[in-house]
Amino acid sequence: MDSLNLYNQIANQLKQNILEDLYPTGKLPNERILSEEFNVSRSTMKKAIDSLVEDGLLLRKARSGTFVNLLFKKNYTDYSHQKRGPIGLTKSFSEQGKKITSRILVFEVVLPPEEVRKGLLLSSDDFTYHFKRVRYIDQVAVSIETNYIPIQLFPKLNKEIAKDSIYDYAIKEMNILLTNSYVSIFSLPSNEEDQKELNLTPYEPVTVSEEIVFTETGIPFEYTIVRNHYQKFTYNTSVSANK
Amino acid sequence: MDSLNLYNQIANQLKQNILEDLYPTGKLPNERILSEEFNVSRSTMKKAIDSLVEDGLLLRKARSGTFVNLLFKKNYTDYSHQKRGPIGLTKSFSEQGKKITSRILVFEVVLPPEEVRKGLLLSSDDFTYHFKRVRYIDQVAVSIETNYIPIQLFPKLNKEIAKDSIYDYAIKEMNILLTNSYVSIFSLPSNEEDQKELNLTPYEPVTVSEEIVFTETGIPFEYTIVRNHYQKFTYNTSVSANK
DNA sequence: CAGTGGTCTAGACCACACC
DNA sequence: GTGTGGTCTAGACCACTGT
Numbered sequence: 354m355d356s357l358n359l360y361n362q363i364a365n366q367l368k369q370n371i372l373e374d375l376y377p378t379g380k381l382p383n384e385r386i387l388s389e390e391f392n393v394s395r396s397t398m399k400k401a402i403d404s405l406v407e408d409g410l411l412l413r414k415a416r417s418g419t420f421v422n423l424l425f426k427k428n429y430t431d432y433s434h435q436k437r438g439p440i441g442l443t444k445s446f447s448e449q450g451k452k453i454t455s456r457i458l459v460f461e462v463v464l465p466p467e468e469v470r471k472g473l474l475l476s477s478d479d480f481t482y483h484f485k486r487v488r489y490i491d492q493v494a495v496s497i498e499t500n501y502i503p504i505q506l507f508p509k510l511n512k513e514i515a516k517d518s519i520y521d522y523a524i525k526e527m528n529i530l531l532t533n534s535y536v537s538i539f540s541l542p543s544n545e546e547d548q549k550e551l552n553l554t555p556y557e558p559v560t561v562s563e564e565i566v567f568t569e570t571g572i573p574f575e576y577t578i579v580r581n582h583y584q585k586f587t588y589n590t591s592v593s594a595n596k
Numbered sequence: 597m598d599s600l601n602l603y604n605q606i607a608n609q610l611k612q613n614i615l616e617d618l619y620p621t622g623k624l625p626n627e628r629i630l631s632e633e634f635n636v637s638r639s640t641m642k643k644a645i646d647s648l649v650e651d652g653l654l655l656r657k658a659r660s661g662t663f664v665n666l667l668f669k670k671n672y673t674d675y676s677h678q679k680r681g682p683i684g685l686t687k688s689f690s691e692q693g694k695k696i697t698s699r700i701l702v703f704e705v706v707l708p709p710e711e712v713r714k715g716l717l718l719s720s721d722d723f724t725y726h727f728k729r730v731r732y733i734d735q736v737a738v739s740i741e742t743n744y745i746p747i748q749l750f751p752k753l754n755k756e757i758a759k760d761s762i763y764d765y766a767i768k769e770m771n772i773l774l775t776n777s778y779v780s781i782f783s784l785p786s787n788e789e790d791q792k793e794l795n796l797t798p799y800e801p802v803t804v805s806e807e808i809v810f811t812e813t814g815i816p817f818e819y820t821i822v823r824n825h826y827q828k829f830t831y832n833t834s835v836s837a838n839k
Numbered sequence: 840c841a842g843t844g845g846t847c848t849a850g851a852c853c854a855c856a857c858c
Numbered sequence: 859g860t861g862t863g864g865t866c867t868a869g870a871c872c873a874c875t876g877t
Contacts, residue, residue, distance in 0.1 A: 358846070383862060394848045399863085415863050416855045471622055471666040535652045535665050536833050540783035540803040540826040558801030558826070560783040565665070567655075583783040583801070588831070601865070626843055637867045642844085658844050659874040 363391050363401035368410060371421055381411070381419040452491055459485040462504060465576070469501045472565050473573040480504045487550045494551050495585040501576040534566040538588050541580075551582045560586045606634050606644035611653060614664055624654070624662040652832040668832055694733050701740075702728040705747060708819070712744045715808045716816040723747050730793045737794050738828045744819040780806045781831050784823075794825045803829045 357365075367387075370376065381387065388398035402419060405411040412420045465473070465481045473481070481501045488496045541561055543553045551559070559580040566574045600608075610630075613619065624630065631641035645662060648654045655663045708716070708724045716724070724744040731739045784804055786796045794802070802823040809817045 360846080385862090394850090396849090397847060400846090413863070414856090416861080417857080418862065468666055474622070474663060535655070535668065536831075537652075537668065538781055538803075538831040539829065540801045542799050542801060542826075556785050556798055558783045558785060560781075560803075583785075586782065588781040603865080628843085637869090639868090640866060643865090656844070657875090659842080660876080661843065 359393060360397050360400040360404065363393060363398065364404045366391065367401060368405060371405075371410060376421060379421045381421070383418065454489045454492070455486040456489070457484060457486050458497075459483065459499075465501045469576045472576050473501065473503055475503060475573075482507065490585075493585075494582065496579050496581040497547065497550055498580075499578045502574065506572070506574060534564050537563045540583070543580075547580055551580075553582065558583050560588075562586075562588070602636060603640050603643040603647065606636060606641065607647045609634065610644060611648060614648075614653065619664060622664045622666060624664070626661065695735075697732045697735070698729040699732070700727060700729050702726065702742075708744045712819045715819050716744065716746055718746060725750065733828075736828075737825070739822050739824040740790065740793055741823075742821045745817065749817060783826070786823075790823055794823075796825065801826050803831075805829075805831070 376382075382390070384395055384398050384402065387402075388395045391398060391401075393401075402411060402413070406413055410421070414420065461483050462480050463483045464470075464478070465475070465483065469481070470477065470479070475481070481503050483499070483501050485497065485499045487494055488498055539561055540558050543551070543555065543557055543559050547553055547559050548555060548557075553559070560583050562577075562579045562581065564577045564579070566577065619625075625633070627638055627641050627645065630645075631638045634641060634644075636644075645654060645656070649656055651668075653665055653668050655665050657663065704726050705723050706726045707713075707721070708718065708726065712724070713720065713722070718724070724746050726742070726744055728740065728742045730737055731741055782804055783801050786794070786798065786800055786802050790796055790802050791798060791800075796802070803826050805820075805822045805824065807820045807822070809820065
């Protein structure tokens with residue numbers, strides 16, 4: 354994929370400079386000088402720097418300067434780009450050698466509930482698949498997953514596919530890349546279904562994750578509500594404030 | 597507390613509009629119109645929208661429009677968290693004009709538990725402050741927060757400081773910037789203390805967030821365990837797999 | 840073809856860090 | 859006082875969407 358944005362090109366060049374130790378003191382020239390050197394406006398230069406700051410390569414100190422993050426440079430070789438994507442069970446766990454299975458509770462084509470319809474940016478006459486599955490990792494029930502997927506996007510979906518990984522199927526068979534999502538995570542007391550399927554007592558909660566997944570082109574692909582066994586789901590992330 | 601950036605002000609106003617359902621179709625006016633309505637340049641408007649997109653509140657579709665993320669709106673509580681940096685209560689909520697107060701349950705200097713010690717990269721004879729506070733937003737109890745902070749890093753910490761925002765103190769008095777953190781989020785049944793302090797029944801859970809916060813130079817600064825009222829904590833984020 | 844977000848420019852003023 | 863990143867403006871052109 355060539356013909357990147359200008360600011361991405363600049364970012365790449367700047368990154369090369371950094372890795373080649375062109376700024377041995379660790380301090381970069383100021384933004385005005387850099388923008389002249391790269392022959393772009395200061396805004397574009399700033400945007401290029403922004404992206405390297407976000408990647409942990411550079412560090413900004415207001416009114417002081419822009420610096421190379423020495424920790425990054427030190428660890429550069431074994432730096433694993435831990436860019437995370439949508440929370441798909443099958444991929445992450447099968448990579449760990451665990452076996453994911455599903456038992457399907459519901460599989461139907463419906464007009465989705467209002468909130469799902471809006472979340473998927475559908476019109477009021479757009480149908481969706483609706484299915485609900487109990488997911489097992491190595492035979493242990495870990496979650497109840499409810500999905501809504503617009504039928505236009507996935508004309509071939511059936512119960513057999515739903516038993517396996519929808520994501521895998523989308524990627525391999527349909528060439529759809531699922532790269533972006535919005536996620537909300539919160540807790541709720543378990544309901545009777547949770548208790549039955551996930552072996553919970555009424556005192557034990559579920560961790561709910563609601564997620565809207567988008568294709569790389571920004572088309573909403575699915576709306577997923579997962580009620581997780583509270584002992585079998587932890588959400589981990591790292592955060593940096595770039596201010 | 598002081599005057600925010602223009603784009604943050606605009607973002608807050610726009611957020612209000614969204615929560616007040618000023619855009620019932622879910623589609624916002626285009627950026628040029630919005631920038632006129634708010635009387636700012638399009639760049640500033642874009643930056644305001646950017647921040648709400650990052651928070652998972654809005655969704656952009658290039659060449660098509662900007663849309664409200666209904667997942668966010670549905671799960672929105674007055675106490676929702678967005679991914680903007682270490683999860684510090686005081687800053688994010690006081691910016692919203694809400695008042696954070698604390699009641700201190702424990703304040704002591706201890707050898708930390710094994711897991712905390714490891715998380716903070718301490719040796720077995722390094723002492724930490726240990727304090728536990730009930731946090732209130734506008735007088736409503738929302739969480740019980742337990743902190744461990746190495747005494748070397750914070751020689752002056754006392755009960756008075758702990759009553760307010762540790763982060764503020766670190767920033768203003770000690771010139772420490774807390775910019776990075778690792779977070780884990782999961783659920784647990786409430787214990788007796790949770791039930792008493794947060795007004796929960798035994799059937800209601802807490803949402804726990806564990807966080808290790810680092811200074812800008814990568815030194816572990818604190819280990820925090822927060823037990824949140826399950827109705828008053830939602831973690832929202834947006835995730836991209838690529839770049 | 841009109842609408843929209845994405846990108847980019849070439850300026851400007853600000854507050855604070857550092858000298 | 860000077861240098862720096864932070865913010866903001868008022869334009870411009872582009873590529874693609876949707877009608």
